[in-house]
Amino acid sequence: xxxxxxxxxxxxxxxxxxxxxxxxxxxxxxxxxxxxxxxxxxxxxxxxxxxxxxxxxxxxxxxxxxxxxxxxxxxxxxxxxxxxxxxxxxxxxxxxxx
Numbered sequence: 876x877x878x879x880x881x882x883x884x885x886x887x888x889x890x891x892x893x894x895x896x897x898x899x900x901x902x903x904x905x906x907x908x909x910x911x912x913x914x915x916x917x918x919x920x921x922x923x924x925x926x927x928x929x930x931x932x933x934x935x936x937x938x939x940x941x942x943x944x945x946x947x948x949x950x951x952x953x954x955x956x957x958x959x960x961x962x963x964x965x966x967x968x969x970x971x972x973x
Contacts (some may be wrong), residue, residue: 877904896930896939909954917954924950962965 883898902924909917925946930939941964944950949957 876907894932898928901927901934911953919951937968940965
């Protein structure tokens with residue numbers, strides 16, 4: 876019941892290392908019944924959310940910064956809960972390869 880579109884760009888500074896990534900992710904969700912309402916009487920409005928992701932990968936370390944919900948608009952997640960608006964997501968993970 877949703878459509879997700881990814882627009883991604885990568886630049887390889889070295890052969891398979893030193894990779895810069897930039898992504899724009901758009902998610903459109905149609906109007907639907909609240910999945911947490913067992914009576915199915917509550918309806919959730921349609922919404923579209925845009926996320927931005929910037930990442931860099933070097934020698935097994937992958938550092939990324941994500942900005943979720945670029946507009947900062949609070950959207951209704953369930954009949955009793957709203958999203959927090961814009962969120963910042965920082966991630967670092969390391970891969971060891973033999």
